[in-house]
Amino acid sequence: MTASSITIAATDGGSFSAYVARPAGGAPAPAIVVIQEIFGVNAVMRGVCDWLAGEGFVAICPDLFWRIEPGIDITDQTKAEWDRAFSLFGAFDRARGIADIEATRAVAAGLPGTTGKVGAVGYCLGGHMAYRTAAETPIDASVGYYGVGINEVLNLAPGIKTPLMLHIAEKDGFVPPEAQAKMAEGLGGNPLVTLHTYAGQDHAFARIGGAHYDKASADLANARTLAFFRQHLA
Structure with a gap:
């Protein structure tokens, strides 16, 4: 695995940086846009990129702040x-x-050593943005972990044209039961959407080092995520 930083031009002027992790070997690989939590492109997000690179993907995490x-x-x-x-x-x-995110997706699709297929995965705020990415961009597949506020933008759901997986924490302090019920009602009938609920888990159960980290649930969610991307980014 190798890591570097690139600069991406914003569509409305200016530019922003992105952390890039690449798998070992020279074979072309699908790319995944990693969408940050509210803590920026920190060690946790870089760790997600490194993990994905170790699994054979080119991972790119843009500085959205x-x-x-x-x-x-x-x-x-x-x-x-x-x-x-x-x-x-x-x-x-x-x-x-x-x-x-769309500017990042477009750059990722054309990076040397990529196949042109691009997915997205996001956490917390990024989980919300992963849902919106599925609804508002031509991403090939998206995964959201414990996205906050998705229930408030279900009007965007008709825009989902590619596969989306959402990991939901049953006891999420930021996504109460009524919000989860609205998500299930608004998205459960869409054949492109897969919802997984993790019983007894709180927000950020997959954040290593976090107060609510649960290894068993994180491992299950991560295994589902990898299988999902391997299927839809092949």
């Missing part, structure tokens, strides 16, 4: 960092974020 402040890289370990993260979450423009 660059319009607010470039290079955000914080953790979930202190109250001050949580306060900063929620401030960034509140200031984030999701429409412009989708434009930046």
